[in-house]
Amino acid sequence: MFRFMLRRDRVQLPVWITGIVITVVGTLSAYANLYDTEAFRQESAQMLGSPAAIAMTGPEFYLDNYTLGAMMGHQMIGYTAIVVALMSVLLIVRHTRKEEETGRTELVRASVTGRHASSTAALMLAVGTNIVLALVIALGLASSGADSITWEGSILFGAALASVGIVFSGLTLFIVQLMEHARGAIGISAGLIAVAYTLRALGDMGAETLSWLSPIGWAQQTSVYVDHNWLPILLSLAFTVIMVAAAYPLSTKRDVGAGMLPPRRGKASASTLLTKPIGLAYRLQRTNIIVWSLGILLLGMAYGSFIGEAETWVENMGDVAENMLPGMDAGDFANSFAAMFMSVTVVIATIPALQSILRIRGEEKDGRLEGMLAGALSRYRLLGSYVVTALVNAGILAFLAGLGMGLAGSQSMNDSSLIGDLVAAGLLYTPAIWLTIGVAVALIGFIPRAASYSWAVLVFAILAIYLGGALQLPEWVMNLSPFQHIARYPAEDFQWTSLFWLTGISAVLIATGMYSYRRRDLKQ
Template sequence: MTAAATAKAPAGAPGRTTGPRADALAGTAVLVRFNLRRDRVRTSVWIAALLLGTLGTLSSLQSSYDTAAKRASAADSLDSPAGLALSGPAHYLNDYTYGAMLGHQLISFLGVLIALMSVLMVTRHTRTEEETGRAELLRATVVGRHAHLTAALLTAGLANLVLGLLTALGLGASGAAGVGWHGSLLFGAVYAATGIVFAAIAAVTVQFSQYSRGASGMALAALGAAFALRAVGDAGSGALSWLSPIGWGQRTYVYVDNRWWPLLLSCALAAAATALAYALSVRRDVGAGLRATRPGSPVASAGLLQPVGFALRLHLGMLIGFGTGLLLLGAMYGSVLSEVEKMIEDVAEVQESLEELGGASITESFASSVMTLLGVVAALYAVLAALRPQSEETAGRAEPLLATGLSRDRWLGSHLTVALAGGLGVLLLGGLGFGLAGAATTGDGELVVELTGAAMAYAPAVWFVVGVAVVLYGWLPRATVLSWVLPGYAFVVGYLGQLLGFADWLRDLSPLGHVPMLPAAELEWTPLVVLTLLAGALVACGLAGFRRRDLETK
């Protein structure tokens, strides 16, 4: 009876798929809704921060460069290889309106953050789902082979489209001189296209690595290469910039020429990468990667037999990535250190903002401002490293270890040791890169020690961020997403706040706001000691909570 009824069911009956393609995409709509619900807070924060950064920068440019002479002076100061590498192609400088300034200075910088949002979103909804076993569980039901990948790409694409639309509306409605609706729509399209391209690139990298961190690392390596190609190309002939998706966005010359056709390259790359991702996904098993895991040594080294050595091995890739990134970021800012006073000599508002930091010169004040950015990036690393134990627990790898003679304190403490030491290490590399490049451009060898020490002064604030993340993990593991509030807030009030003139009390709400603004200010040990003690207390509190709660088991 059942077989006969099934045989007579119409081919297009609801709930029944009608072919291989339908089967492969079954459940995609449900997964998209689920992804949007899970990421409603995280994605909203990303979009709000990027939108605020864009509109806030426009407001700052209007107040700081309120005359054509000031804008022309800013264009002259950026017309050097180092200045163009930090900003964008020289063609923007021909008519340096507010719109041209936005396209020149923001597309590259915020494009990196948009790409980062997209990469993390795709890896979280694909590789992380496989790593935790949830994807296999859903695939055993009516969810199709390509549903997770499609849902992840649609989620990332929707987030980027919303960001692009809000950016276009915000800029177009600003009424700023030189910021028209045509250019604003193109500016929003550049944001959306950049994010979608790197979402597609992440869809490819998740096919190769068995782990989400490896997939994210490969995608972020592609992002770093794209930024480097753009920077080298803009500082030279410009040819290498055409090999970078970020360079394509800048080559639209938004608010200057308003060329849409470079975005066709972004569309073509996104389509090709997406097609490649689908083709590769059918060549591997769920939970596996195309890149075979290298067999380890039959005998573990002495270091791997210790909790700290094993934790360091797990953190090593991320530690190298952040260390290299901060080293290069510091070197890029150090390369323009000798030209800072010339860059802002006619901009009284920026000079006054930097002079409020103190210091014997504008150069020292500028260096202090850059230190805040290095501290924010180090805080991002701190959150990722401090939450690595949660990834191990969620994946089911912590439970077998803790079933042995390894105590919870030693297991979690080993990860925290690496996080705390790693935070100091990445700050050291960022300050070293800043100091070496600054010394090379200014001829002042003392900057190496001075700027390296100034960067390391942010270590207690970074440790405080680690402590907050540990408290949330130990007592409220479902609320660990709140750990990202501190780095995000520190960036808004510490870096953008200097441009937008935020009140001092807003900066004091951030742990990074209590760090002396070296090298412009005098070194004060009291806030650094207090931050260190508070960080220690938070870590102890987090360890106590972890000892008392149940593990997430598989």
């Protein structure tokens, strides 16, 4: 079973590992070039000492002696841990709950395979992947020869990231015993990643106890390249053992394909809207849309509450602010800060919008579309219902991102006009989200098996926002991201031309994808 899973993921696993390693090692190289003197590093540490910056990066103790190693531990572990955790969640769900959902697990168990073989093999794969990732990262960092990047610190850096992945592997193995469907298991596991990051952020801002409730917080408490604390790694392994020990007995108490939590009974009769394709498309995604909408609203409010600290930061930084932000007063800095937060929030809001359109590909793979298309329903109406749902969902999420940030930001700045400005700033990103959806529609129409590669647009956008400046990427590379063409309002003026171009390209991609979808065979 382990070899079979390894064979199935022979492309995905190297892509995950290579992407993470290149990002980490590339960031170290960029930091070494940008912060080549101790004075520059200490200026950066001074800027990152505010509660808002600590919430976005890591614990304050990294700032005491801000070497290159301390910068990596402070700024990279938290963000990279999210990616590693997500990789582990997807691996476990793909080879456990998804296999049960498709009926393949029942066929495998009909032979001499043991009841726990699939779970054990999936856990071996996830743990092994994280160990390989840790070793490659440690080798890449230690062999760089950068100042303060020691072998012990590099090994601990890799181990810290792997510990987060292993914890969420065990936690997801437990969750898949509870849920009946793969999407539910992924949704809860991804939600727990967000909870872990939030607890870490709140704990690092002052309530230290909360950091010790988060696996991501444990990884950052290792104090890599500073004090080299291995105790949190042992804590992560202990928690994983507990989760796995709880998951195995639960798997013997449920039927194959079922979850420990019984599904909620539906209504006896369908509503009029549910008999329409767009109503069905919305109903299948209703819970996901509601949860993500609430999450984006709260995320916007969390970021907006920090906007009011901009003026204090400029005053406290003194000469540092003049050197790093020439010609910019506190108000301009607040607007720039709000624009930066908005770009991050809207890119995150693209995740559910992309999930919304890719849902039809999942329905096709599971063989549920053939029965629907056997009647009078046309392919245009079927795909169009998912396209409309995704496009509307994108607009709602962009609006909520701006509304949440505007409500909290207006309170922190004592300026009610900020609500309208930030709502407009969020809505300006809608065409960029639409273009990402358009890429997915085009792939669904032309190359359905490659539809999942539409996530590459979003991943690149995230890398461009977080690491584009640090890695000093050329302008033409940055412009490959659709989000790069949106004006950073309210710090910048509207750029209507780019909005029209993005909307037009999105329309062309959607139209060509729908036309091709009508002419091709359904594929699994």
